[in-house]
Amino acid sequence: MITMENIIRDGHPTLREVAKEVTLPPSEEEIQTLKSMLEFLINSQNPEIAEKYGLRSGIGLAAPQINIAKRMIAIYLKDENEKIHSYALFNPKIISHSVEGAYLSAGEGCLSVDEAIPGFVPRHARITVKGIAIDGTEVKVRLKGLLAIVFQHEIDHLNGVMFYDHIDSKNPLKPIENALPLDR
Incomplete structure (x- = not known):
């Protein structure tokens, strides 16, 4: 079981590495790791389990965040209609994206970053992702809104990019041109 102790923090060198492709078919160990990543997200959103194990609630996790520099991500979130979106993918790639942008009006957070970093993170409003x-x-999925933003955040981790790298350092709260602000 993955716990908060397994999640490396900002400043750890693995978070800045470009993760390696997973050789297919994945090994049993890689499959179990990816299942554990998804299980962590599900557990982190369950109030009783989260309290018992001291888990911070998360909706996305990339393998580099648990110090494994491989292209694996897990995403688990409920949308505004309470529909569950659950993904665990090897080698995810964004194969197309909209010109229109989007950003979270409350900014982004990260399980590997302990402090709040204010600022708008420019993202694509819609993306298409392929993975295994x-x-x-x-799997090929078309995504928009929060789900598209979460996928972009996690795929950034696979490329050694942190969300705050995208924030305008001179004016972090300046609305992003041609981008839709999202509440969630």
Whole structure:
């Protein structure tokens, strides 16, 4: 079981590495790691389990955040209609994106960053992602809104990029041109 102790913090060199592709088919160890990453997110959103194990609530996790420099991400979130979106992917890639931008009006957070960093993070409003699911099937998903932002945040981790790298350091709260502010 992954706990907060497994999550490396900002400043750790693995967070700045470009993660390596997972050789397919993935090993049993890689499959178990990806399942554990998804399980962590599910547990972190369950108030009783989160309190028992001291978990910070998360909606996305990339393997570099648990000090594994491989291209693996897990995402688990409920949308505004209470629909659950659950993904665990090997080698995810953004294959297309909108010209229109989006950003979270409250800014972004990260399980590897302990302090709040104010500022708007420019993202694409819509993206299409391809990857390989735990069962080995190819997945292609079109995403928008919060889900698109979470995928971009996690894929950035695979490329050694932190969310705050995108924030305008001179004017972090300046609204982003041609971008839609999202509440969640």
